[in-house]
Amino acid sequence: xxxxxxxxxxxxxxxxxxxxxxxxxxxxxxxxxxxxxxxxxxxxxxxxxxxxxxxxxxxxxxxxxxxxxxxxxxxxxxxxxxxxxxxxxxxxxxxxxxxxxxxxxxxxxxxxxx
Amino acid sequence: xxxxxxxxxxxxxxxxxxxxxxxxxxxxxxxxxxxxxxxxxxxxxxxxxxxxxxxxxxxxxxxxxxxxxxxxxxxxxxxxxxxxxxxxxxxxxxxxxxxxxxxxxxxxxxxxxx
Numbered sequence: 001x002x003x004x005x006x007x008x009x010x011x012x013x014x015x016x017x018x019x020x021x022x023x024x025x026x027x028x029x030x031x032x033x034x035x036x037x038x039x040x041x042x043x044x045x046x047x048x049x050x051x052x053x054x055x056x057x058x059x060x061x062x063x064x065x066x067x068x069x070x071x072x073x074x075x076x077x078x079x080x081x082x083x084x085x086x087x088x089x090x091x092x093x094x095x096x097x098x099x100x101x102x103x104x105x106x107x108x109x110x111x112x113x114x
Numbered sequence: 115x116x117x118x119x120x121x122x123x124x125x126x127x128x129x130x131x132x133x134x135x136x137x138x139x140x141x142x143x144x145x146x147x148x149x150x151x152x153x154x155x156x157x158x159x160x161x162x163x164x165x166x167x168x169x170x171x172x173x174x175x176x177x178x179x180x181x182x183x184x185x186x187x188x189x190x191x192x193x194x195x196x197x198x199x200x201x202x203x204x205x206x207x208x209x210x211x212x213x214x215x216x217x218x219x220x221x222x223x224x225x226x227x228x
Contacts (some may be wrong), residue, residue, distance in 0.1 A: 045116070107157070
C-alpha cells in the first residue's frame with residue numbers, strides 16, 4: 001500500500017529566504033514521486049519528478065527535491081523564495097504497475113512575506 | 115498552457131440534475147485521469163482511462179461515470195447531483211497507461227450545485 005504525508009499544511013517564509021516543504025511517503029516498492037504546484041484558480045503544474053534515477057532532482061523555477069530512501073522522505077526546497085512562489089504544493093506518490101494508484105498529499109500552502 | 119482542455123469552465127446546476135464534463139488530452143497522450151478537488155476532501159483521484167479502456171478506479175461514486183472515446187477525449191457524467199458534489203473537477207493526461215509518469219492537468223471545471 002502507498003501513502004503520502006505532507007507534514008505542514010501551511011508554511012510562511014520571507015521573500016529571499018529558503019523554502020522547505022516536507023513530504024514523507026510509504027510504499028512497498030520503489031515509488032515514483034512528484035511535486036505539483038497549484039496557483040489560485042489554476043490547474044496543477046508539474047514541478048519535478050523522481051523515478052529511480054538521481055536522488056537529487058531539479059525542477060522548474062529553481063525548486064529541487066531529494067529522495068531519501070532511509071528516511072522515506074522527498075522534501076521540496078528552494079534557496080530563495082520569490083513572491084510568485086505563493087501557491088499550494090502537492091506531493092504525490094505512485095508506482096509503475098498498471099494497478100498502481102496515484103496518491104496525492106493533502107497539500108501545503110506556501111505564503112511569501114514581502 | 116498544459117495542452118489539456120476542459121469544458122465548460124463553470125457550471126451551475128440544481129440538485130438532482132445530471133451534467134457532463136468534457137476533457138481533451140494533450141496531443142499524443144493516451145491516458146486520461148479525472149480528479150475532484152473540494153475544500154473538505156482535498157484532491158481525490160476518481161478514475162483513469164487508457165486508450166478507451168478503464169484502467170484504474172479511485173473514489174468514484176456510483177452516481178458518476180466516465181468514458182473515453184476513440185478520438186481520446188473523455189467525458190465525466192455526474193448524475194443525481196447533491197450539494198456535496200460542488201467542487202473543482204480536473205482532468206489530466208499522460209502518455210502512458212501506468213501512473214508512474216507525469217500528468218498534465220487541465221484548468222478544471224468548477225461545478226456549483228444549488
